[in-house]
Amino acid sequence: xxxxxxxxxxxxxxxxxxxxxxxxxxxxxxxxxxxxxxxxxxxxxxxxxxxxxxxxxxxxxxxxxxxxxxxxxxxxxxxxxxxxxxxxxxxxxxxxxxxxxxxxxxxxxxxxxxxx
Amino acid sequence: xxxxxxxxxxxxxxxxxxxxxxxxxxxxxxxxxxxxxxxxxxxxxxxxxxxxxxxxxxxxxxxxxxxxxxxxxxxxxxxxxxxxxxxxxxxxxxxxxxxxxxxxxxxxxxxxxxx
Numbered sequence: 001x002x003x004x005x006x007x008x009x010x011x012x013x014x015x016x017x018x019x020x021x022x023x024x025x026x027x028x029x030x031x032x033x034x035x036x037x038x039x040x041x042x043x044x045x046x047x048x049x050x051x052x053x054x055x056x057x058x059x060x061x062x063x064x065x066x067x068x069x070x071x072x073x074x075x076x077x078x079x080x081x082x083x084x085x086x087x088x089x090x091x092x093x094x095x096x097x098x099x100x101x102x103x104x105x106x107x108x109x110x111x112x113x114x115x116x
Numbered sequence: 117x118x119x120x121x122x123x124x125x126x127x128x129x130x131x132x133x134x135x136x137x138x139x140x141x142x143x144x145x146x147x148x149x150x151x152x153x154x155x156x157x158x159x160x161x162x163x164x165x166x167x168x169x170x171x172x173x174x175x176x177x178x179x180x181x182x183x184x185x186x187x188x189x190x191x192x193x194x195x196x197x198x199x200x201x202x203x204x205x206x207x208x209x210x211x212x213x214x215x216x217x218x219x220x221x222x223x224x225x226x227x228x229x230x231x
Contacts, residue, residue, distance in 0.1 A: 002159065002161065004159070040223070041223070042120070042220075042221035042222060042223055043160075043205075043221040045219070090159050090160075091159075092159070103209075104162060104165070105162075107159025107160050107161070108159050109157065109158050109159050110157075110158070110159050112157075
């Protein structure tokens with residue numbers, strides 16, 4: 001186990017549903033990340049949070065809404081998704097989001113999302 | 117354009133055999149290079165990280181090499197085991213010290229080790 005947990009592990013939702021993905025890290029890290037992993041594509045960074053503050057949003061559609069209430073928890077709220085949003089959503093954490101030795105990211109197991 | 121390309125796309129080997137995975141990158145400026153192992157249904161786990169001045173780094177049966185001049189890296193797996201079946205992803209960190217760095221991810225090589 002990497003110390004980063006994600007729930008649910010699998011999610012099937014219709015295009016009109018609203019759901020949330022949850023990530024929790026038990027490593028005492030200060031930075032948390034959401035990634036999207038689609039078939040035949042490299043990992044895509046979606047959001048970065050550092051000390052609960054969003055520091056990066058890589059032009060992610062507004063149907064994805066992140067929330068970081070504290071340094072240990074990260075949520076991704078989903079609404080009116082499209083079938084092309086089906087993917088593996090990975091959460092990661094690191095001690096620091098500043099480049100350097102503390103930048104090593106630890107990943108959770110991911111949530112496999114299917115949009116029907 | 118900053119890119120990371122990996123080869124082969126997929127590989128099948130017999131248990132106990134060695135194999136080498138390749139990573140070519142065009143990322144500039146270069147900061148460091150990581151190899152990750154991703155088991156099916158799991159998130160990526162770091163195997164090694166190499167900086168500009170490092171040529172070789174080992175982690176058990178995994179040995180990574182880096183040639184910063186030709187912008188190539190390889191991951192050599194010795195005496196493969198069934199548990200080595202996974203996707204191996206090369207990631208290059210872009211940027212100079214003090215600047216924001218971006219991680220450029222490769223597509224990965226899917227390795228299957230058969231008994």
